[in-house]
Amino acid sequence: xxxxxxxxxxxxxxxxxxxxxxxxxxxxxxxxxxxxxxxxxxxxxxxxxxxxxxxxxxxxxxxxxxxxxxxxxxxxxxxxxxxxxxxxxxxxxxxxxxxxxxxxxxxxxxxxxxxxxxxxxxxxxxxxxxxxx
Numbered sequence: 001x002x003x004x005x006x007x008x009x010x011x012x013x014x015x016x017x018x019x020x021x022x023x024x025x026x027x028x029x030x031x032x033x034x035x036x037x038x039x040x041x042x043x044x045x046x047x048x049x050x051x052x053x054x055x056x057x058x059x060x061x062x063x064x065x066x067x068x069x070x071x072x073x074x075x076x077x078x079x080x081x082x083x084x085x086x087x088x089x090x091x092x093x094x095x096x097x098x099x100x101x102x103x104x105x106x107x108x109x110x111x112x113x114x115x116x117x118x119x120x121x122x123x124x125x126x127x128x129x130x131x132x133x
Contacts, residue, residue: 011035073114097122
């Protein structure tokens, strides 16, 4: 709305350049720039389309599932780097994390499933056979 109003304030449709009192050519200090109403309408439509597109992408981004960071680890897998009885180290997504076993001890090299997180410590359990890699 502000774009349209500003356009019409700067370039009022139908205004003719001011002429000298004797009817000669326009005065040199007066602007002779004209912008067609169609140009203003097309540019307004393009600006509105751009902002609708950007706003739509922003709303879609808000509803997407988290795909990185500690929150994304829940439900993923990893490998026990050390024995986890009840605490040890786990490698997941290229990072080493402190881990605590939820269901009994886990030996080094076994696959684990991350079930949660407490601070910087992952809560893990032994992965089911053929389960998470």
